[in-house]
Amino acid sequence: MIKRFIGVALIFISVAYIPIIGSIAVSSSFSVAEKGVYSAIVYGLSWAVLFLGIYWAGPELVQKLKDYYKRLKNKIFNRKDL
Numbered sequence: 162m163i164k165r166f167i168g169v170a171l172i173f174i175s176v177a178y179i180p181i182i183g184s185i186a187v188s189s190s191f192s193v194a195e196k197g198v199y200s201a202i203v204y205g206l207s208w209a210v211l212f213l214g215i216y217w218a219g220p221e222l223v224q225k226l227k228d229y230y231k232r233l234k235n236k237i238f239n240r241k242d243l
Contacts (some may be wrong), residue, residue, distance in 0.1 A: 164217050171214030174228075178207035 165185045185191065191199065217225055 165219055165222060168217030168219065169212045169222065171210050172218060173214075174206045175211035175214060178203050 181203050185196055185199050185203070188196070
């Protein structure tokens with residue numbers, strides 16, 4: 162159960178790269194090349210955290226999250242489930 166909770170937390174934490182990359186982009190202490198390298202490293206780490214979270218969360222929980230997303234998307238766009 163704890164492993165599953167940590168997996169879900171990692172899935173949500175994996176989007177933390179967005180403000181980090183933004184802060185790297187506006188920082189004047191890095192050169193353009195350094196900004197690119199650091200941004201790429203942070204982006205790659207976010208994918209690694211996402212995949213680790215998916216692995217630990219388990220396939221049942223990932224399927225449940227997909228179902229919630231599909232229902233929300235259909236509700237927003239007023240579409241019937243095909």
